[in-house]
Amino acid sequence: MLSKRIIPCLDVRDGKTTKGIKFKENVDIGDPVEMAGFYYKEGADEIVFYDITASSEKRNIMINVVRRVAEEIFIPFSVGGGIRNIEDMRAVLLAGAEKVSVNTAAVDYPELISEGAKAFGSQCIVLGMDVKKVAPTQSTPSGYEVVTHGGRTFTGIDALAWAKKAEDSGAGEICLNSIDADGAQQGYEIALTSLISGNVNIPVIASGGAGNINHIYDVLKYAEADAALIASIIHYGTYTIRQIKYELHSRGIKVRNTW
Amino acid sequence: MISIIDYKAGNLKSVERALKKLGFPCCITHKNEEILSSQRIIFPGVGAAGQAIEDLRHFGLDKVLRQAFETGKPILGICLGAQIILDKSKENGAQCLGLISGEVKLFPSPLFSEDNERLKIPHMGWNSVHLIREHPVMEGINPADEFYFVHSYYPVPASDKCVIGTTGYGIEFPSIIGHKNLIAMQFHPEKSGTPGLKILKNFCTWNGHYVE
Numbered sequence: 001m002l003s004k005r006i007i008p009c010l011d012v013r014d015g016k017t018t019k020g021i022k023f024k025e026n027v028d029i030g031d032p033v034e035m036a037g038f039y040y041k042e043g044a045d046e047i048v049f050y051d052i053t054a055s056s057e058k059r060n061i062m063i064n065v066v067r068r069v070a071e072e073i074f075i076p077f078s079v080g081g082g083i084r085n086i087e088d089m090r091a092v093l094l095a096g097a098e099k100v101s102v103n104t105a106a107v108d109y110p111e112l113i114s115e116g117a118k119a120f121g122s123q124c125i126v127l128g129m130d131v132k133k134v135a136p137t138q139s140t141p142s143g144y145e146v147v148t149h150g151g152r153t154f155t156g157i158d159a160l161a162w163a164k165k166a167e168d169s170g171a172g173e174i175c176l177n178s179i180d181a182d183g184a185q186q187g188y189e190i191a192l193t194s195l196i197s198g199n200v201n202i203p204v205i206a207s208g209g210a211g212n213i214n215h216i217y218d219v220l221k222y223a224e225a226d227a228a229l230i231a232s233i234i235h236y237g238t239y240t241i242r243q244i245k246y247e248l249h250s251r252g253i254k255v256r257n258t259w
Numbered sequence: 260m261i262s263i264i265d266y267k268a269g270n271l272k273s274v275e276r277a278l279k280k281l282g283f284p285c286c287i288t289h290k291n292e293e294i295l296s297s298q299r300i301i302f303p304g305v306g307a308a309g310q311a312i313e314d315l316r317h318f319g320l321d322k323v324l325r326q327a328f329e330t331g332k333p334i335l336g337i338c339l340g341a342q343i344i345l346d347k348s349k350e351n352g353a354q355c356l357g358l359i360s361g362e363v364k365l366f367p368s369p370l371f372s373e374d375n376e377r378l379k380i381p382h383m384g385w386n387s388v389h390l391i392r393e394h395p396v397m398e399g400i401n402p403a404d405e406f407y408f409v410h411s412y413y414p415v416p417a418s419d420k421c422v423i424g425t426t427g428y429g430i431e432f433p434s435i436i437g438h439k440n441l442i443a444m445q446f447h448p449e450k451s452g453t454p455g456l457k458i459l460k461n462f463c464t465w466n467g468h469y470v471e
Contacts, residue, residue: 001372001427003385003405040452045385074277076407076450096272098450121306123381123409172409173383201379226384256385256405258452 005045005227043258051081070096103128117170151179185211193223304339309351333467336443361416370429404454406446440467
């Protein structure tokens with residue numbers, strides 16, 4: 001039986017792991033290579049890196065991070081943020097990432113998904129979706145709209161339609177982030193996760209809102225999520241991955257035994 | 260020296276990095292003489308069977324693999340490399356290498372778990388392997404160990420004797436197959452943490468003998 005995956009997410013800026021705290025500047029919280037190595041040993045099933053480096057001249061710093069991570073950890077990891085075209089994808093995959101994640105660039109140019117899948121295989125291509133709850137309209141009948149720029153830009157695209165389109169285009173997986181829940185630590189958005197995951201045939205990683213183990217349990221148990229993305233609750237030491245997985249296991253969720 | 264066969268399919272570097280970490284010298288190559296003079300061969304692969312077979316033939320690697328197999332060189336197939344060693348694949352209706360008799364099948368759809376939960380295809384993520392036969396390459400692997408899978412097709416050898424291990428995903432499918440000096444697994448040992456590295460290490464010291 002397939003295990004539910006627990007996936008730490010590291011935001012990386014200028015080669016350092018960073019964490020945004022509401023209304024404040026991002027603070028550096030460590031070296032991404034060391035942190036990835038630590039989470040690997042702790043039993044992470046996969047790791048997600050988001051490059052939030054602002055300037056494109058510093059993009060090669062991230063490629064170096066990816067290369068060093070690939071020498072240290074022997075589980076799949078994905079890299080997203082700033083992937084604009086096939087060449088960006090190739091650079092990240094050649095440096096050793098298993099998957100690349102596209103978000104805004106796919107909204108601007110949806111063919112990026114099919115071109116990426118054709119060049120590297122569907123298993124490499126993750127669609128990152130930032131979603132906000134809206135009043136259902138003709139263009140967003142599901143009541144969820146795809147947003148970009150951290151929720152500041154509304155695209156007019158329906159979240160469910162976008163997920164299905166991405167699947168048809170060859171995306172191998174969806175990382176579904178609720179902007180409403182993100183950073184609030186009040187739980188994942190169950191209805192959204194359930195809606196998307198229940199209507200596509202590719203795995204869905206739930207993202208945004210994990211504040212405690214109950215939240216992770218709920219999204220894996222009740223929302224058909226295939227995996228849960230976690231960040232703050234492990235970066236600040238509230239829980240260890242070991243604790244999270246053991247607790248989920250004792251409550252009947254199938255997770256990979258790494259404790 | 261260990262040859263990692265390069266036929267433009269898949270993430271060869273991750274296999275190379277894992278072997279380097281374990282301290283085994285290896286090279287990524289499609290040169291026939293280099294492959295035939297190496298001590299052992301790793302045959303990875305990601306992608307579609309039809310294209311892979313075409314690329315293999317283009318480099319003359321289908322003949323090289325057969326020759327290496329017949330001379331008793333230890334060979335490890337990974338993922339697509341565990342599929343196209345059979346006779347044929349349902350994927351693209353491809354005629355494959357036929358080193359082990361059998362065929363490659365697609366997961367039935369829709370697929371449901373024992374708890375009647377709908378299962379997605381591809382089978383992507385961590386799952387366990389039930390070892391039904393002992394094999395030197397699987398020494399030290401525990402029933403609780405899990406491995407990283409990503410695939411929609413799976414290998415079905417004609418003879419049950421070639422099935423070393425199985426995995427459950429709606430159905431019970433062969434996830435490790437072996438015949439003589441050839442062992443192959445549907446999952447990615449190079450991406451499966453400590454137990455995966457253990458398998459690679461075992462393979463790198465295996466003499467190719469296996470009594471069926």
